[in-house]
Amino acid sequence: MSELNPVDFDGEDLSAGEYALGVLDRAERAAAEARMAAEPRFAREVEAWQERLYPMADAVKAVEPPAHVWPLISRGLGPVGAKVVDLAQRRAVVFLRGWAVAASAIAAVSLLFLGVRPNLAPPVVTPPAPAAQPLLVAELTDTNGRGFITATFDPATGVLHTTPTTALPVPKTRSPELWLIPADGTPRSLGVIDTTHATTVKVSDALRPGAKAQAVLAITLEQSGGSPDGKPHAKPTWVGKMAAA
């Protein structure tokens, strides 16, 4: 587990404690939250740290909130008996928002896929390793709006996790294949993944330098077992851009 942590301390991963304490910056928090979603053990570690540290809240002075706050909350609950409807509406909003992002991302990436080039790109030059390599996070959105897949990549270890928001089954005759599209625009296969569960992928040393901010991750539905020739044969179903965490 600690192998995924970019900031080891005495070889120990304390990022669960750091998240619970609240010292991480915005991107680090996002990365920790992605891990909580992907790794139940990490999520439990965060809870254990919350149990340890949050009794400190006993020392925080209790302050009665102004009287107008509760009516605002109450109004926000929606009409009586509408809790389920409210949740459904929220999901619809998330879906539409996700779709808009996916549509534009897919439009851009489809161009790359339509003109699939043979793998003649020059080898990617390895940049000098920065002192601390932050995790990279990508949210792969889906044109069908069925939900997205979060990918977190640790440049230090080459380990990439994919986590679907919910089980996203694909037709039995198809295998979802994950592609890395670095700056040169050529999709490189990272292998077949499982879109119904969290999956761990080890990115080969040769491909690691291309896995950086702005690189695109895409998932296509290939023939069973994955693309036979290392090239995608379908338009991507899920697409997202990697961003430094």
Added chain:
Amino acid sequence: MASDSDRARLVAALGAVAGGDRDALRQVYQDTSAKLYGVCLRILDDAAEAEDVLQDVYLTVWKRAGAFEPERGLSPITWLVAIARNKSIDRLRATAKPRAVRPIEDAADVADDGPAPSASVEQADAAAALARCLGELEPRHADTIRTAFFEGVTYEALAARIGTPVGTVKSWIRRGLQRLRTCLETEVAA
């Protein structure tokens, strides 16, 4: 001081909230909003922001109460404080408003006159054990941990505040966290 039945009451209320019981949410609000508002206010240092976040906190409780699983052992107040702190910290990071510089020693100054009305015996014990263990740390390690907790600031902000390199602050906090855990394990075993 209130009794442990408060914890059971809060657990039961959250269970009812998960089932869509608005009165139960009202009860959770009455029992916990002063503490959670205090937590938000301490982090955000701005009443309007804190009120706004507090609304979001209870709307989140309304929607996510089903995700609270008391059988896993997490205390309900910890679960609620986690929501309040996370929402406040996310807001703080998003606005990145420079806050008034406050000497780090002030962190110890926030102690309430007594235990919060909703604090159970168990919670007070946990707070006492934590205070003892913080007391065993090097003072500057304990101070940075307290400030980080109360104000929800990043390593970078802490480092800038006390004029110490970020790497040093990180090592203080990480070492402090490790020792705190060991100490608390001993406390529990004792």
